[in-house]
Amino acid sequence: MDLNKAMIIGRLTRDPEIRTTPSGQTVANFGVATSYKWKDTNGAMQEKTEFHNIVAWRKLADICAQYLTKGKQVYIEGRLQTRDWTGQDGIKRYRTEIIADDMIMLGSPKTDGQNYSPAPAQPVAQTAQEAPVAAPAQDGQVSEEEIKVEDIPF
Numbered sequence: 518m519d520l521n522k523a524m525i526i527g528r529l530t531r532d533p534e535i536r537t538t539p540s541g542q543t544v545a546n547f548g549v550a551t552s553y554k555w556k557d558t559n560g561a562m563q564e565k566t567e568f569h570n571i572v573a574w575r576k577l578a579d580i581c582a583q584y585l586t587k588g589k590q591v592y593i594e595g596r597l598q599t600r601d602w603t604g605q606d607g608i609k610r611y612r613t614e615i616i617a618d619d620m621i622m623l624g625s626p627k628t629d630g631q632n633y634s635p636a637p638a639q640p641v642a643q644t645a646q647e648a649p650v651a652a653p654a655q656d657g658q659v660s661e662e663e664i665k666v667e668d669i670p671f
Contacts, residue, residue, distance in 0.1 A: 521596040523615045525569055526623065527551035529589050533573075535582045545578035547571050547585065549593060571595075573617040581620060590624040593617050 530548035537543055552566045571593055573581045585591065595617040604610050 522594070523597050524592070524594045525549060525551050525615070526590070526592050527569070529585055529587050529591065530568060532587050533578075533581045533585050535578065542575055543578040543582075545571075545573040545581040547573075547581065549591065569593075570612060570614040571617055572598075572614050573620065577617060577620060581617075584622060585620075589622065592619075592621040592623055594619040 527549040530550050533545040533547040535543060535545050549569045549571055550566050551569065552564055554562060554564045557563050593615060595615045597613060598616050599611055599613045601609060601611045
């Protein structure tokens with residue numbers, strides 16, 4: 518049995534670039550940076566940043582193009598794939614990419630520096646079978662006769 522699984526959490530290094538293949542499939546390419554921090558033998562903090570090439574296909578590519586921007590924190594899950602080609606200079610080149618299977622946007626909208634306005638709350642229509650919620654009594658407590666056991670939905 519073999520396993521090829523990559524899971525990273527990092528920040529986008531650039532906005533996704535969207536293309537469509539001749540067969541009509543959408544593909545998105547973008548970069549994600551991850552950092553590793555540690556203390557060296559002298560106790561000084563060290564940091565190393567790795568840069569990952571991400572490729573998303575079809576519907577996931579459309580979602581990435583619509584919602585992801587440079588600097589946004591994301592979780593990417595997928596598999597590693599290495600491509601090789603010969604450049605115009607005759608030198609063989611390699612590129613290792615994460616082919617994304619799943620993407621989760623992380624971080625609050627406030628920390629990502631984007632304006633955030635939540636969708637307005639939709640009013641919920643009350644059906645005839647639903648009983649109104651008991652209002653607190655004058656002293657702030659709910660009296661026992663206002664709540665009936667048969668009104669509890671579970």
